[in-house]
Amino acid sequence: GAVVSQHPSRVICKSGTSVKIECRSLDFQATTMFWYRQFPKQSLMLMATSNEGSKATYEQGVEKDKFLINHASLTLSTLTVTSAHPEDSSFYICSAPRPPGGTDTQYFGPGTRLTVL
Amino acid sequence: EDQVTQSPEALRLQEGESSSLNCSYTVSGLRGLFWYRQDPGKGPEFLFTLYSAGEEKEKERLKATLTKKESFLHITAPKPEDSATYLCAVQAKGSSNTGKLIFGQGTTLQVKP
Numbered sequence: 001g002a003v004v005s006q007h008p009s010r011v012i013c014k015s016g017t018s019v020k021i022e023c024r025s026l027d028f029q030a031t032t033m034f035w036y037r038q039f040p041k042q043s044l045m046l047m048a049t050s051n052e053g054s055k056a057t058y059e060q061g062v063e064k065d066k067f068l069i070n071h072a073s074l075t076l077s078t079l080t081v082t083s084a085h086p087e088d089s090s091f092y093i094c095s096a097p098r099p100p101g102g103t104d105t106q107y108f109g110p111g112t113r114l115t116v117l
Numbered sequence: 118e119d120q121v122t123q124s125p126e127a128l129r130l131q132e133g134e135s136s137s138l139n140c141s142y143t144v145s146g147l148r149g150l151f152w153y154r155q156d157p158g159k160g161p162e163f164l165f166t167l168y169s170a171g172e173e174k175e176k177e178r179l180k181a182t183l184t185k186k187e188s189f190l191h192i193t194a195p196k197p198e199d200s201a202t203y204l205c206a207v208q209a210k211g212s213s214n215t216g217k218l219i220f221g222q223g224t225t226l227q228v229k230p
Contacts, residue, residue, distance in 0.1 A: 032216055042205065043220045044161070059134075093160045097216045105151070106218060108160035 003027060004096050006109035007069055014082055017088075021079045021112045023050075023094030027072035030096035033066075036107065038091040050077040084116045119144045119209050123221035130195055130228050136191040137214065138224045140205030148187050148208040152181050155202045163202075164190075195228045202226070 007022045022034055031052045036044040043117035048069050049057040066088075068080040081088055090111055095106040120143045130136055142150065147166050153161035165174045167183040174181050178199065180191040191201055202225045206218040 004160075015134075034216065034218070044218075046217060049217065055154045083139075091158075095160075104216075105163055105166055106216060107163060108153070111158070111160045113158070 003098060003107045004094065004109040006094055006112050006113060010115075011041055011115045012115045012117065013097045014087055018080055018081055019114060021081075021092055021094075021114075022044060023077045023079070023096070023109055025075045028096075029096050030077075031074060031097070032097060033071065033116075034095045035069065035077075035079050036095065036113075038092045038093060050061070050094045050096070059073065069087040081114065084114070086116045089114055089116045119207065119219050120217050121205055121207055123224050124205075125224060126222065127206055128167050128227070129224045130192075130226065130230055132196055132230050133194045135191070135193045137192070138203055138205075138226070140157070140188040140190070140221055142188070142205075142207045142221075144207050144209045144212030144219075148210045150183055151206045151208070152188070152190055153206065155223070156205055157202075163172060178194035179194070192226070197228050197230050200226055200228045207222040 003026050005024045005044045013019050024027045035047045035052040037047050038044050046059050047062045050069045050071040052071040058064045091111050093111040097104045097106045122141045124139045151166050154160045154221040165181040170185045172183050178193050182189045202223045204223045205221045
């Protein structure tokens with residue numbers, strides 16, 4: 001069964017609004033989670049690493065003030081797209097290593113389709 | 118720079134026609150190589166992890182192998198339900214972000230009945 005969940009699965013919002021996406025590890029604790037973005041017919045691009053109890057680490061070119069990440073607990077990380085614009089429309093996917101760290105396998109959530117009108 | 122290249126970009130097979138997908142990688146010390154399957158509109162589903170050259174893993178009709186420069190995903194007698202995009206990813210040693218994966222562009226497989 002699924003080990004990582006995401007909510008919502010789909011969201012449509014107006015330009016200028018903010019959208020929050022949740023990522024939960026279901027039966028294990030994750031001190032680190034990862035957020036990816038995927039455009040149509042392209043591969044996954046890592047946006048940031050979410051760290052429980054500390055600041056997220058962002059990849060080069062990703063605006064940290066636009067994509068706010070909060071790792072509030074050992075099972076929950078949230079990504080907030082602030083002041084969303086049509087170019088932010090994409091498929092957002094989170095992942096978590098189980099168990100945490102090292103070369104342990106990363107399990108992915110089902111993804112969230114964001115459409116900004 | 119760490120890099121992953123997958124080929125072919127797309128592959129069409131007849132049901133039962135075996136083939137292989139390639140994943141070439143350049144990394145400053147391999148920590149692990151991962152294969153995932155992704156169906157349209159869904160998150161990647163884990164298939165295999167390979168850690169060292171010579172290692173092989175199998176699951177049903179799929180078999181993954183690893184050398185120092187590349188990995189192959191062999192598909193034996195594929196069925197239409199094997200149609201999906203197959204993603205290869207590597208994790209480098211000494212990464213400042215533990216667990217960070219670098220993905221290839223994927224191979225989209227279509228198996229016709």
